[in-house]
Amino acid sequence: MRVVIAEDLALLREGLVALLRENDIEVVAQVEDGPALLRAIAGHQPDLAIVDVRLPPTFSDEGILAAIEARRRQPELGVLVLSQYVETAYASELIGEDGAGIGYLLKERVGDVKAFLDALHSVACGGTVLDRQVVAELLAPREGAAEALSGLTLREREVLALMAEGRSNTAIAESLVVTPGAVEKHITNIFAKLELPACVDDHRRVLAVLAYVRVAGGARPSAASI
């Protein structure tokens, strides 16, 4: 797997590069801002870009904008956005119409190396990975979400939340202390209840997560800027 990293803090960037190299992931470029990221992606054609949200020069949301622009130019590119805080608004924007190959995680998740590498591979292969904080916020009991997801049982919602975090069936089974067979049954029920079309299973997982994000956080009110 070939990766580009956009992170302005050298300490983190170097740590990340060392971590990836130890795990046989090739880091083809390290950049510090949005325009450099776009150039590196055009030059190196990587499988995945790891992007910090706050980048120079304004240190606000350049990372998100650069990630969206990179995806617009290369739709098959996997993008994993790292941030010190998560905002459901950013998650909705990143995912847009198609959440395949999108990840959005808190930076400290890099400490759990195995889970982080799983997430990297999942995103590079077209999966969707959302941080459990985003998921928790999206899952908070609210009117709109309650109506749209009312068909799901409590256990099915738990499974859906774990799917949104990019977990595999085995990982979900471990986490909920059930058999992988039971998890598969729940997932089939979720697909049926969300009326997702029959297609490749991985893609349906993405669609399920997307349906969930749109229902829970997608309906954004319209407003002008102030």
Next chain:
Amino acid sequence: MAERAPLTIEVPLAHAARPRRRWMPVLAAGLSIGEYARSLVRRLAFLVALLLAGIWALDGRGYLWPAWAWLGMGVLVLVDLGAGWAWRRAPGAVRRVACVWTAVGVLATILVCTWLLTWLLAQDRSFWPAWALLGLATAGSAYSLVALHDRVLVAHGRRALRARVDMLTRTRRQAVDAQAAELRRIERDLHDGAQARLVALTLQLGRAELCVHEQPEARTLILEARREAQLAISELRDLARGLVPPLLADRGLVAAVESLAARYGLGTSIEADAPCVLAPALESAAYFVIAEALTNTAKHSEARRSWVRLRNDQRTLTVLVGDDGCGGADPRGSGLAGLRARVEALDGTLSVRSGRGEGTVLEARLPCG
């Protein structure tokens, strides 16, 4: 064929508009009895003066004796005019001073005219009223000074007070702005400093964990250290969020409010107009007003819908947050009191309308200057 409308020409009647001047005043013309008497006396005095002049002319034009009578009548008219002028002043010290100066003026006129007549009629050339005039002017000035002394002091005090209020308003605004800017700097420093270092630390610990996977004890210790570091990161994150919500710092008020509204899921409609860059202090105050209002709506109101309106006419930012819930919010509650303090520090106002069963509307008006 349409019938032509009759043509009328209006001729301005100049003489009709002007009231007819009567030489003798009429009581019915809206004059009070006092005013009527005064104008009657003035006219009679004029007639008497003419009559005396006629008698003097017929009598052979010797010594100009009617001049003394004219002086007496002139002094009466002068007293009348001076009293009228003084009476139109505001009551109090100013009116008293005006009365004194009227008296001084009348006395000075009597002295000067008497001297003028003695000079003209009796060829007395010495200017004898000089000392009397000087005494009158001194007495009038002394009285004015004593009577108006307080007013001068009060006016001076008022000017000083106004200057102080201006200065305090300005410096308070500067302090509030500086505080908001400082909070943003601290948030950024936390983000780039302590938080980033802790993230780097968890990353190293994670790598170390993989290195010692054959030694379960060391591994457990490292895992615990990593969890501690993660707790520290999340505590710092909560702290930073309390200082300045990240979305507010990154994208401004509307984006932050949208995110807030989406989090509460109240189906909040948001309307904002007049794009402009707001000062950090103003933006934070508006954000926390809306956050508190939406929290109250979600917790207590049982509302089905809520709304947020932001209006900015370049001078005032008006924030309106309303819902259709049960109302009855206590305007003296601690949450609202805290908001009021925040808004008033910016010279703004906060009002709450929350009749029982009529929903709640919270309005904050924040001057942009």
